[in-house]
Amino acid sequence: MREKNSKVTIVVLSGKGGTGKTTLSNILIEKLKSKVFVDCDVDAPNLHLVQKTSEIPITHEYIGLPKYQIKQDKCTHCGLCYSLCAYKAIDKQGVRFYIDPYRCEGCSLCQVKCPASAITEIAQVDGNTFLYKEKVKLFGTAQTNIGSGNSGKLVSAIRKQVSEERHKTDIQVIDGPPGIGCPVIASITNTDYSLIVTEPSLSGFSDLKRIIKTTQTLKSKPLVIINKADLSQIISSQIETYLIKNDIIFLGTLPYDKNIVKKNNLEPYSKESSFFIDVEEIIKKLLNIIEKEKEI
């Protein structure tokens, strides 16, 4: 078990998109006074829109696997690459063959096997990482390039950069991506808690079950919040029942609040709202859980 005052990392997830991950992450950063946070939704990052910083970030290109290209002047049109490619990345147009860069995953099999040595590598920048280093805070974010297949590796790259700079006592907040695939798995890996924000719709509920399973496989403890709970009390209570039945910690509900949607529009929070009263409750519960587990 963890030592007292050691690092705590919380990743905010949802399965379904648009349930309020970034909004919740932004609130957590403020309320937990987190000085280290990362936007791991590298396919559609947004946290930088609300975490304004005047600093110029340290930027790194993320170089993934190369892609491949057929040199038409050397190609003998034998079609071996076409039949070998597991990704169906090679298009046949007349007698000529072309590699679709969006489908190519860079395995190099076509190049290795080409009897005419007609296939060459093209270096590939899969995305960029941005590290904002300020006196009081450390903020990492990243963005994949169009069609990149390496979102998971980009997530790991920015997380590594952040953790190298991070102080021991900080609570780290990670704004995660939607879904359950490789960038999500890379975001959950080595975190202590998965704060799952769901919404009371059948879609949200169905995705919730899948993301809970994913967090459990990766040994990050799931904690659930139902956002916009008043939009459907019925489904909201169905979700609560499911959580109790499956022994998953339920932190509470948050109401739909027009002002929060506006915060997303970069306007100030209305702090007296019932939304923020509920937020305080949830934060209290969350801190209790973290404290208790530290003592074990």
Added chain:
Amino acid sequence: MDKLSIAFLSGKGGTGKTFISTNFANAISSSSYVDTDVEEPNGSVFFNTNNTETESVLVKIPKFNYNKCTGCRACADFCKFNAIIFIKKPFLVTEICHSCGGCYEVCNFDAITLIDKEIGTVDKSIYKGHKIVSGKMNVGEMSGTPIIKQAKDAINDGIVAIDCPPGSSCLLLEAIHDVDYCVLVVESTNFGFHNFKMVYNVCKQLNVLVGIVVNKYDGENKLIFDFAKDENLNILDVFPFAKEINRITSAGGLITDSPKYKSRFEEMYKKILLQIKEGK
């Protein structure tokens, strides 16, 4: 009838891709629906049927025959994904394997066979005459690209509404591969607008026709409208954030079961056809 594929995408999650695409398919006669958001497939929530046929999506992974393996390392040296660990003999890290089949191809000693591994499923059903296809990735898998391919291949003709994954990664590119038209579902918030621009650039780069549906419009944030005007983009329809719509949708209902909404989606389809005919 020839195939006409219309993709529904957004960049940001939760803007209403599934809401618009399911209702589109429900409203337009003889159309099909394909859910390619394989990590969080929700289309079947709205097309509830009990005639579902499920097929596996299989990929190939290597199995080593250690009696034949000479320990030459060719497979491990080949693997660009570092999925083969070599400690006297090769071991596969299944989660990292990209199923390229290269290790099998480079092995000179016939020590590798390729075996099937299920990474997800494709469900097929019929709902009120519409073909419904839903790709679903197994929990714990890394990439759903092959599931998207198989789901899209399940429909060969007619009007196909393709419900896409969020983001702008390889999954999205596979979902919009070879489509005729992209409907960009945009939420009128700063987050929504920021991610919209990302997928708009994807479509521009692929040179595919686009139209916009503004969803959950609050009557205030005009960013998308200004942008559409500047770029001369076709706004197909605007849906407000309305509790009535939310009540129906959150419970798994389709608003196009009511005639007033059905006609709006028919109108949307007419606009799309006209734009395709004009080719711009």
